[in-house]
Amino acid sequence: MSEPNTNKWWINRPWREIQTNLREIDMLDINAEQFVADLQQFKANVVMINAAGIIASYPTKLPYHFQSPYLTGDSLKDIIAACHKADIKVIARTDFSKVRRPVYEMHPEWAYLSPKGHIVDYNGDVHVCLNGDYQQQYAPEIIKEAITELDFDGIFFNMGGYQVKDYSYNYYGICHCDSCKTKFAAMFDGSPLPKEENPNDPLFKQYMVFKQRTLRDYAEKMYKVILGVRPDICIANNFELKEGFIRQESNTAFDRPLPHWQYSASDNTKWAVSSYPSMVSSNTTVDFPDYHHRHVAISPFQQKLRLAQNLANGGGLDYYLIGRLDNHEDKSGYEGIKEIFHYHAEQGEHYLNITSHSTIALLNGPSGNQAEFRGWFRFLTENHYLFDTLMVQNALNLPWDKYRAIIIPDYQPLSAEMTVALDAYAAAGGTVISVCRSGFQDEAYQPRKEVPLQCLGLDQVLTVREDNRSAYFKI
Numbered sequence: 171m172s173e174p175n176t177n178k179w180w181i182n183r184p185w186r187e188i189q190t191n192l193r194e195i196d197m198l199d200i201n202a203e204q205f206v207a208d209l210q211q212f213k214a215n216v217v218m219i220n221a222a223g224i225i226a227s228y229p230t231k232l233p234y235h236f237q238s239p240y241l242t243g244d245s246l247k248d249i250i251a252a253c254h255k256a257d258i259k260v261i262a263r264t265d266f267s268k269v270r271r272p273v274y275e276m277h278p279e280w281a282y283l284s285p286k287g288h289i290v291d292y293n294g295d296v297h298v299c300l301n302g303d304y305q306q307q308y309a310p311e312i313i314k315e316a317i318t319e320l321d322f323d324g325i326f327f328n329m330g331g332y333q334v335k336d337y338s339y340n341y342y343g344i345c346h347c348d349s350c351k352t353k354f355a356a357m358f359d360g361s362p363l364p365k366e367e368n369p370n371d372p373l374f375k376q377y378m379v380f381k382q383r384t385l386r387d388y389a390e391k392m393y394k395v396i397l398g399v400r401p402d403i404c405i406a407n408n409f410e411l412k413e414g415f416i417r418q419e420s421n422t423a424f425d426r427p428l429p430h431w432q433y434s435a436s437d438n439t440k441w442a443v444s445s446y447p448s449m450v451s452s453n454t455t456v457d458f459p460d461y462h463h464r465h466v467a468i469s470p471f472q473q474k475l476r477l478a479q480n481l482a483n484g485g486g487l488d489y490y491l492i493g494r495l496d497n498h499e500d501k502s503g504y505e506g507i508k509e510i511f512h513y514h515a516e517q518g519e520h521y522l523n524i525t526s527h528s529t530i531a532l533l534n535g536p537s538g539n540q541a542e543f544r545g546w547f548r549f550l551t552e553n554h555y556l557f558d559t560l561m562v563q564n565a566l567n568l569p570w571d572k573y574r575a576i577i578i579p580d581y582q583p584l585s586a587e588m589t590v591a592l593d594a595y596a597a598a599g600g601t602v603i604s605v606c607r608s609g610f611q612d613e614a615y616q617p618r619k620e621v622p623l624q625c626l627g628l629d630q631v632l633t634v635r636e637d638n639r640s641a642y643f644k645i
């Protein structure tokens with residue numbers, strides 16, 4: 171391995187990523203030169219490839235890291251070297267959400283447990299819990315091995331956090347493993363875990379806080395582990411570190427209600443770019459209509475639209491397919507994707523170091539009313555207003571003085587710090603547009619007894635009338 175380079179290579183570098191999400195059998199006859207030549211056809215300069223987690227795609231020494239039996243093609247080491255020779259950065263794709271059945275049998279206590287006490291075994295992959303020792307103690311060991319044995323430039327974690335569904339979208343509920351029980355009881359005075367995800371249940375409100383805190387701790391722990399051994403690595407989706415890249419997907423899914431959200435790529439890119447300006451936005455266009463139809467591509471026009479929306483909002487390019495580029499069944503998306511990737515290869519410099527001049531901010535976050543948010547998103551976009559999406563998690567760390575208005579689209583849980591900041595912003599001349607129940611809860615999801623915002627000029631506690639369809643104000 172070469173000497174660690176502390177330069178952050180992803181800064182000031184046009185970003186064109188392709189993720190080849192390999193099946194295990196794709197490693198049987200993978201050819202490093204062919205792999206690079208295919209990426210070059212697209213002028214991709216970043217690639218994400220399977221490395222570690224459920225399956226070790228390189229020879230591992232760790233007993234709880236399931237060794238792929240299919241490593242007869244070129245090695246990951248040779249693939250990475252070939253990519254580097256072509257100035258293509260390589261991101262390690264990892265997935266610590268499951269372990270193969272034999273690993274589970276060595277450590278049943280690592281598994282996710284449903285409220286009824288059942289594990290989830292999906293065709294031999296057993297779901298594991300974020301709070302168990304596998305994710306807490308052993309995943310960091312696997313990562314250290316992968317990024318010291320191999321010269322990766324970045325790392326991505328697939329399906330991180332609390333997973334309650336399997337790949338067939340079957341729902342299993344809140345994890346009730348011993349690690350969760352103990353940790354939750356320690357955080358909330360001996361409380362039992364909530365049985366259901368009911369937003370009105372006080373226990374579940376505590377559980378949402380529990381998830382936030384444990385995920386925050388985990389993110390912090392992981393970036394320390396990674397940067398401790400490789401300070402030059404670009405980490406995905408670490409909002410505690412606030413460096414690296416933000417990886418999202420614009421995708422479709424058969425069970426999702428219509429209509430499709432056609433601003434998906436704009437939406438994903440906009441919040442990433444405006445709320446985390448020091449991170450690269452890498453929103454991917456997912457090639458297939460749904461995971462179970464992964465060998466068939468969606469409309470090439472849809473893929474181009476997503477990529478164009480990424481660029482228009484200041485993000486990078488990203489394309490994701492299952493398998494390799496050379497053996498992919500349905501290549502109908504390639505031409506359109508290449509067109510946008512090639513355009514960016516020529517013009518990419520102009521997309522660097524751009525900053526938003528938006529004068530309106532639209533608030534969003536994990537507990538938003540998405541229908542209301544999307545309504546405002548469309549209203550602003552289709553009336554040609556320039557706007558940013560401010561995520562509540564980082565909004566207070568960003569300057570608001572460029573905004574003439576901040577819109578809160580029925581966003582209920584607002585912290586006291588946020589309501590004070592919004593009042594101060596209004597007092598200084600800004601316009602706050604507060605919709606419906608905004609601020610009706612505090613950040614722990616508890617009902618707020620007082621009027622949430624002084625700037626509304628109201629002197630009594632607000633309630634929502636649900637018995638009328640509409641009302642008009644004549645001003």
Ligand SMILES: [Zn+2]
Nearest residue numbers: 299345347350
């Ligand atoms: Zn658990």
